[in-house]
Amino acid sequence: MSLKATFERNRQRYEEELTDFLKIPSVSARSEHKQDLARCAEWLAGKLTEVGMAAEVIATPGHPIVYGELLEAGEDAPTVLVYGHYDVQPVEPLDEWESPPFEPTVRDGRIYARGSADDKGQIYLHVKALEAYREAVGTPPINLKFIFEGEEEVGSDNLENFVRNNKERLASDACVVSDTPMLAADLPSVVIGLRGLVYIEVRLRGPRQDLHSGAYGGAVTNPANALAGMIAALKDDKGRITLPGFYDDVIEPSDEEKKALAEIPTTEKELLEQTGAPALGDGEEGVHFLNRIWTRPTLDVNGLLSGYTGEGAKTIIPATAMAKISLRLVPNQDPEAVTQALEEQLRSLLPVGLEMEIERHSWGLPWYSDPAGPLFRAASTAVKEVFGRGPLFIREGGSIPIVPMIERELGVPVLLLGFVLPGSNLHSPNEWLSIEMYHKGIATVTRLYDAIAREYRA
Amino acid sequence: MSLKATFERNRQRYEEELTDFLKIPSVSARSEHKQDLARCAEWLAGKLTEVGMAAEVIATPGHPIVYGELLEAGEDAPTVLVYGHYDVQPVEPLDEWESPPFEPTVRDGRIYARGSADDKGQIYLHVKALEAYREAVGTPPINLKFIFEGEEEVGSDNLENFVRNNKERLASDACVVSDTPMLAADLPSVVIGLRGLVYIEVRLRGPRQDLHSGAYGGAVTNPANALAGMIAALKDDKGRITLPGFYDDVIEPSDEEKKALAEIPTTEKELLEQTGAPALGDGEEGVHFLNRIWTRPTLDVNGLLSGYTGEGAKTIIPATAMAKISLRLVPNQDPEAVTQALEEQLRSLLPVGLEMEIERHSWGLPWYSDPAGPLFRAASTAVKEVFGRGPLFIREGGSIPIVPMIERELGVPVLLLGFVLPGSNLHSPNEWLSIEMYHKGIATVTRLYDAIAREYRA
Numbered sequence: 001m002s003l004k005a006t007f008e009r010n011r012q013r014y015e016e017e018l019t020d021f022l023k024i025p026s027v028s029a030r031s032e033h034k035q036d037l038a039r040c041a042e043w044l045a046g047k048l049t050e051v052g053m054a055a056e057v058i059a060t061p062g063h064p065i066v067y068g069e070l071l072e073a074g075e076d077a078p079t080v081l082v083y084g085h086y087d088v089q090p091v092e093p094l095d096e097w098e099s100p101p102f103e104p105t106v107r108d109g110r111i112y113a114r115g116s117a118d119d120k121g122q123i124y125l126h127v128k129a130l131e132a133y134r135e136a137v138g139t140p141p142i143n144l145k146f147i148f149e150g151e152e153e154v155g156s157d158n159l160e161n162f163v164r165n166n167k168e169r170l171a172s173d174a175c176v177v178s179d180t181p182m183l184a185a186d187l188p189s190v191v192i193g194l195r196g197l198v199y200i201e202v203r204l205r206g207p208r209q210d211l212h213s214g215a216y217g218g219a220v221t222n223p224a225n226a227l228a229g230m231i232a233a234l235k236d237d238k239g240r241i242t243l244p245g246f247y248d249d250v251i252e253p254s255d256e257e258k259k260a261l262a263e264i265p266t267t268e269k270e271l272l273e274q275t276g277a278p279a280l281g282d283g284e285e286g287v288h289f290l291n292r293i294w295t296r297p298t299l300d301v302n303g304l305l306s307g308y309t310g311e312g313a314k315t316i317i318p319a320t321a322m323a324k325i326s327l328r329l330v331p332n333q334d335p336e337a338v339t340q341a342l343e344e345q346l347r348s349l350l351p352v353g354l355e356m357e358i359e360r361h362s363w364g365l366p367w368y369s370d371p372a373g374p375l376f377r378a379a380s381t382a383v384k385e386v387f388g389r390g391p392l393f394i395r396e397g398g399s400i401p402i403v404p405m406i407e408r409e410l411g412v413p414v415l416l417l418g419f420v421l422p423g424s425n426l427h428s429p430n431e432w433l434s435i436e437m438y439h440k441g442i443a444t445v446t447r448l449y450d451a452i453a454r455e456y457r458a
Numbered sequence: 459m460s461l462k463a464t465f466e467r468n469r470q471r472y473e474e475e476l477t478d479f480l481k482i483p484s485v486s487a488r489s490e491h492k493q494d495l496a497r498c499a500e501w502l503a504g505k506l507t508e509v510g511m512a513a514e515v516i517a518t519p520g521h522p523i524v525y526g527e528l529l530e531a532g533e534d535a536p537t538v539l540v541y542g543h544y545d546v547q548p549v550e551p552l553d554e555w556e557s558p559p560f561e562p563t564v565r566d567g568r569i570y571a572r573g574s575a576d577d578k579g580q581i582y583l584h585v586k587a588l589e590a591y592r593e594a595v596g597t598p599p600i601n602l603k604f605i606f607e608g609e610e611e612v613g614s615d616n617l618e619n620f621v622r623n624n625k626e627r628l629a630s631d632a633c634v635v636s637d638t639p640m641l642a643a644d645l646p647s648v649v650i651g652l653r654g655l656v657y658i659e660v661r662l663r664g665p666r667q668d669l670h671s672g673a674y675g676g677a678v679t680n681p682a683n684a685l686a687g688m689i690a691a692l693k694d695d696k697g698r699i700t701l702p703g704f705y706d707d708v709i710e711p712s713d714e715e716k717k718a719l720a721e722i723p724t725t726e727k728e729l730l731e732q733t734g735a736p737a738l739g740d741g742e743e744g745v746h747f748l749n750r751i752w753t754r755p756t757l758d759v760n761g762l763l764s765g766y767t768g769e770g771a772k773t774i775i776p777a778t779a780m781a782k783i784s785l786r787l788v789p790n791q792d793p794e795a796v797t798q799a800l801e802e803q804l805r806s807l808l809p810v811g812l813e814m815e816i817e818r819h820s821w822g823l824p825w826y827s828d829p830a831g832p833l834f835r836a837a838s839t840a841v842k843e844v845f846g847r848g849p850l851f852i853r854e855g856g857s858i859p860i861v862p863m864i865e866r867e868l869g870v871p872v873l874l875l876g877f878v879l880p881g882s883n884l885h886s887p888n889e890w891l892s893i894e895m896y897h898k899g900i901a902t903v904t905r906l907y908d909a910i911a912r913e914y915r916a
Contacts (some may be wrong), residue, residue: 090770093667155771181673197773206736208735209888210886212856212884212885214653215854216729218756220733220735224758225693225758225759228686231690232687232690275678277665277666279679280810281809299683300775301680302671302766302772303765303767303772304682305762305764308548309761309762309780310487310548311487311488313611313613313782313784313819314487315655315856315857317760321762324765326671353737361770397675426673427671427774429668
């Protein structure tokens with residue numbers, strides 16, 4: 001049977017199985033979902049076994065790793081490591097979801113559910129690609145190792161240790177990751193640059209408890225005012241981050257990449273439609289908006305909480321104030337050095353009358369890859385066969401800390417070939433995956449097996 | 459029977475009745491407590507009837523007013539209006555209460571409950587003083603009008619209308635209010651200055667919903683960062699508020715008051731013990747901490763909310779950010795002018811890419827009274843009889859917007875004679891009232907009847 005016929009016959013089942021996968025609320029940041037993560041890992045390992053892999057669930061001090069191998073192509077054939085994550089972001093604010101986040105719902109050719117795009121849909125297309133290839137063609141011409149973690153959204157700490165301690169087992173010639181977007185349904189994209197990440201939580205404590213703002217206002221330091229001042233001082237009036245030496249290691253994109261960027265058809269209007277923002281505007285003065293996302297670092301407050309937030313007025317000086325603050329970094333900024341500079345700056349900004357506690361949440365290196373060599377050629381071939389055109393080489397503003405880590409620890413090139421359309425609400429309410437792109441992803445990956453085999457044998 | 463014997467015989471019942479009063483959760487800011495406010499007003503009116511007053515519950519567009527009269531002293535006798543409020547502040551954060559806020563609990567000679575000090579305990583001592591006087595002595599030598607509102611903590615809008623429309627009914631020679639602190643158990647105090655209040659809520663909206671901070675960070679304005687910047691810009695680096703002309707109308711205290719202030723025994727250490735703050739520190743450079751509370755204006759953030767505030771990390775650009783911001787004003791600042799200047803300043807600080815909504819919550823004039831004339835002399839006499847010494851004349855950093863309003867609308871002097879000890883956690887968890895001061899308050903008010911009658915006849 002041809003691949004095409006296989007895809008058509010199984011199309012509905014591929015979607016139903018993904019739906020089952022999406023129903024499991026694998027929110028890694030929330031301790032109450034620990035059992036759901038375990039259940040999700042077992043489910044996924046079962047599916048790897050069904051498609052012929054030797055699969056196992058590997059316990060870690062956090063959420064488990066799912067690992068599967070199919071090494072039937074022989075020692076001379078190239079080996080490809082496929083990485084992804086089965087954990088998902090928290091779902092709040094829940095009331096903004098049009099359908100519940102863990103009850104996958106199809107509307108307008110999209111599957112709406114938390115994790116549909118990031119990253120369950122994109123790892124499951126690899127599972128179904130392997131199944132389809134075996135069903136239609138037979139044993140793939142490459143060896144495959146699948147590694148799917150449950151802690152990508154909380155910093156991948158345990159995966160890093162696992163990779164470091166299992167280099168031989170994970171040894172491969174290339175790594176493929178589907179956890180990135182494409183620019184449009186007719187513009188398949190390979191991501192060649194990612195931003196790094198630093199994420200901290202700052203907690204200020206002043207008085208023992210909330211105080212009457214009349215009885216004490218003026219004499220006691222207000223943690224909420226202080227926190228606002230400290231956050232504001234982290235940027236200057238041009239939108240540049242004020243940490244000492246922060247921009248010293250930032251590498252400008254090459255002239256070639258700048259030229260390519262200028263030809264990318266994404267418009268400001270599209271970004272406004274995707275986000276619903278009244279206007280673009282934040283960020284560094286004089287920098288193109290795509291460069292502000294792709295090649296420049298940022299500092300964003302991700303959450304703020306202090307004092308009385310209910311209905312009406314309460315005249316208090318809050319006892320505490322909390323901010324979650326993250327920075328996106330670009331090559332070659334060092335997350336550890338940035339974290340230290342940030343902590344130092346916050347300490348120097350802390351007014352008298354307050355105590356401060358800083359918790360480090362997560363951490364990731366920025367990454368860039370020159371799109372040359374057999375892996376990128378193979379990707380271009382496979383993409384062209386399915387989409388009728390080769391991929392754009394773009395960057396992504398997000399962070400996949402595991403990518404630079406795999407590249408460094410295993411010494412392999414990493415291909416970021418994703419199938420998520422812009423505006424898919426990753427990390428937001430109403431996350432969705434295009435059903436058409438899901439199936440095109442499955443098809444592309446089957447072609448990639450052949451293309452990689454050809455390129456690496458050539 | 460002597461007053462003393464009457465107090466002793468009824469002591470326990472005075473406490474039990476207050477406990478019943480405190481059990482009613484009359485939180486005016488929360489719409490779900492509307493029925494509790496109505497119930498509380500009925501209960502209180504019943505108690506006024508029991509002590510011989512003609513009492514009624516008067517409906518308003520908000521929470522009702524409780525009004526009672528006892529006009530048996532004759533037309534030549536002075537008439538005293540007693541004002542107070544039976545509504546209370548919200549109770550959050552609930553988990554910081556050692557006993558539930560509406561289950562009054564006695565520990566170490568204190569009644570712990572929301573409203574014990576502010577202001578239920580302090581209005582109920584007036585009710586019991588009248589009862590005791592009638593029981594022990596007979597008809598008081600002054601006419602009494604009690605007006606207790608249910609909206610003091612949310613701005614007193616409907617009381618203002620009521621006072622304006624009922625000037626004849628409320629006509630009196632003096633007004634007495636017990637809603638203020640004393641400096642210590644052996645330092646009875648009369649408050650001669652209050653700060654005014656402006657309270658607004660600022661809501662910023664950027665993207666339609668929370669966005670992935672990697673996919674959009676840098677291009678889309680972050681409402682949380684913006685709000686922090688806007689709040690920070692409301693003060694300069696000397697702690698002075700930056701609204702144009704803000705300090706123009708501030709009146710310096712007189713030399714006499716400054717001298718009195720220097721003799722007030724409150725220490726920085728006491729304030730730190732009361733508040734649990736690690737150090738004093740906020741506020742204007744070079745201003746004594748008591749003056750920063752009593753005679754200088756302030757700007758405090760009362761609440762902050764934006765984005766993800768749960769456990770762990772979520773890498774988002776929040777869709778919205780909210781701040782509750784209030785200013786305490788001093789004579790002769792104008793709350794309306796300050797509100798307008800604040801709104802204008804916030805509009806001018808708003809970055810591109812955001813929409814802003816400002817809601818006005820409450821509003822109150824600052825107030826000052828020269829402690830001269832028969833009312834203050836009578837207070838000194840009554841206080842001396844019960845406490846063995848005359849009162850200190852102090853200011854209070856809080857706001858009782860109704861005080862300047864009553865003074866202006868009814869043309870009467872207002873005496874702020876309160877019995878709440880410092881550190882009573884007004885507006886905070888674990889609010890308490892000293893049981894000894896409650897009973898001393900009852901005794902003082904009975905003496906005040908005679909002292910006022912003497913002073914006004916003289």
